[in-house]
Amino acid sequence: xxxxxxxxxxxxxxxxxxxxxxxxxxxxxxxxxxxxxxxxxxxxxxxxxxxxxxxxxxxxxxxxxxxxxxxxxxxxxxxxxxxxxxxxxxxxxxxxxxxxxxxxxxxxxxxxxxxxxxxxxxxxxxxxxxxxxxxxxxxxxxxxxxxxxxxxxxxxxxxxxxxxxxxxxxxxxxxxxxxxxxxxxxxxxxxxxxxxxxxxxxxxxxxxxxxxxxxxxxxxxxxxxxxxxxxxxxxxxxxxxxxxxxxxxxxxxxxxxxxxxxxxxxxxxxx
Ligand code: NDP
Numbered sequence: 001x002x003x004x005x006x007x008x009x010x011x012x013x014x015x016x017x018x019x020x021x022x023x024x025x026x027x028x029x030x031x032x033x034x035x036x037x038x039x040x041x042x043x044x045x046x047x048x049x050x051x052x053x054x055x056x057x058x059x060x061x062x063x064x065x066x067x068x069x070x071x072x073x074x075x076x077x078x079x080x081x082x083x084x085x086x087x088x089x090x091x092x093x094x095x096x097x098x099x100x101x102x103x104x105x106x107x108x109x110x111x112x113x114x115x116x117x118x119x120x121x122x123x124x125x126x127x128x129x130x131x132x133x134x135x136x137x138x139x140x141x142x143x144x145x146x147x148x149x150x151x152x153x154x155x156x157x158x159x160x161x162x163x164x165x166x167x168x169x170x171x172x173x174x175x176x177x178x179x180x181x182x183x184x185x186x187x188x189x190x191x192x193x194x195x196x197x198x199x200x201x202x203x204x205x206x207x208x209x210x211x212x213x214x215x216x217x218x219x220x221x222x223x224x225x226x227x228x229x230x231x232x233x234x235x236x237x238x239x240x241x242x243x244x245x246x247x248x249x250x251x252x253x254x255x256x257x258x259x260x261x262x263x264x265x266x267x268x269x270x271x
Contacts (some may be wrong), residue, residue: 003054004255007036015269016059019248022268023260031256038206043067051090053177057255058088059248065129072097081136084129084217087251098254102137103246105190105218110141112242112266115214117141123186124148125202125226126193127175130218133172134192135159135173139233142192143173147184151193153177164199178203178268189230191217196224209235220244242266 007110008014020072022035030192036058038046043064060068067083069075076098079115109115121145124131127150136145150156157174177245182205189209195202196219204226209215215230217242227237245266253259 001029001032001041002056003032003034004057004059005036005050005055006059006061007043007050007185008064009037009038010214011037011061012034014061015063015244016061016071016248017171018269019245019265020123020252022265023249023252026264027252027256027260029256029258031092038064047071047088051095054122057251059251060088063103063135069097071095072160078102078136080128082133083121084133086133087241087254088248091254096254097146098251099133100126100247100250100254101133101243102135103195103250104243104245105134105216106137106141106261107246107249108238108240109188109214112246112263113214113236113238117143117188117256118242119144121185121190122146123208124183125189125204126150127152127159128192128194131192134190135163136191139163139172142151143172143188145174147174147176147181147186148174149178151178151180169233181205181208184208186213186214188214189235191215191219191224191226194219195224198224201225201229204231209233212236214238216240218243 001074006014017033024031060230065084072095079099080097087098089096120143148156160175187210210265213235215237220239220241230237244264249262
């Protein structure tokens, strides 16, 4: 059986083994999928040992997505733009790096929630690895504008600068502080911060959700202060479980060339 795993620290909470187990059963692929707890200072060694023992691929989670990016010999264009890798594929001497987070988010919003991104006003909260991973896939959908707001505004400005350097529909992207969002309104607001992990509220001004707006929190498994705020403001609220399953499906497709059906897996996890 071909071997795969999710690697991270911590990693015991990861739902990836369950998700990939469901995909394998559904598509009849004979794979084995485990969890690898990597020491914080030995990511590279841990990955190479897994590969040398015959491992075929890895999902990479916190805090190693940037190190995984450094470790690759070949990058997909979306991983190069994200400057972070969440999927590794071992092929002969090559270590191929991909980033499926953005595709997962876009699929969840468009296919599962049935909401188009094209011509919408998007607010992306956060400028860490997750925000960087989804920025270009969101821009590919041709939104009317995309504003990035971050507590440390310099990080958001850096993301804006890179978009401008790359000349990717740069007119649609701007970086802002939370305070300067007052008076603006958006159709889709995506929380890509980790503030929910500590139950911290984000300083988002009221009135920021347009009519029928979507509030999307990449976190799953808990009702974050962002989600509570969005409900009070009358927005439609979604958590990141669908994105989690969709990004896993993209990884599975990269490894096995088979696209699993994500809906029954999302439903099963929700139960
Ligand atoms: P990073 O550590 O790289 O970035 C964290 C971001 O959150 C930064 O922008 C940081 O701002 C901001 N932040 C943290 N705490 C606060 C706070 N109290 N107030 C305001 N801003 C805050 O994390 P990631 O980008 O890797 O992950 C972010 C979240 O996305 C995580 O919760 C993760 O679980 C989730 N995620 C979900 C996925 C899914 O499939 N559903 C996939 C990937 C990620 P600053 O720069 O100022 O520090």
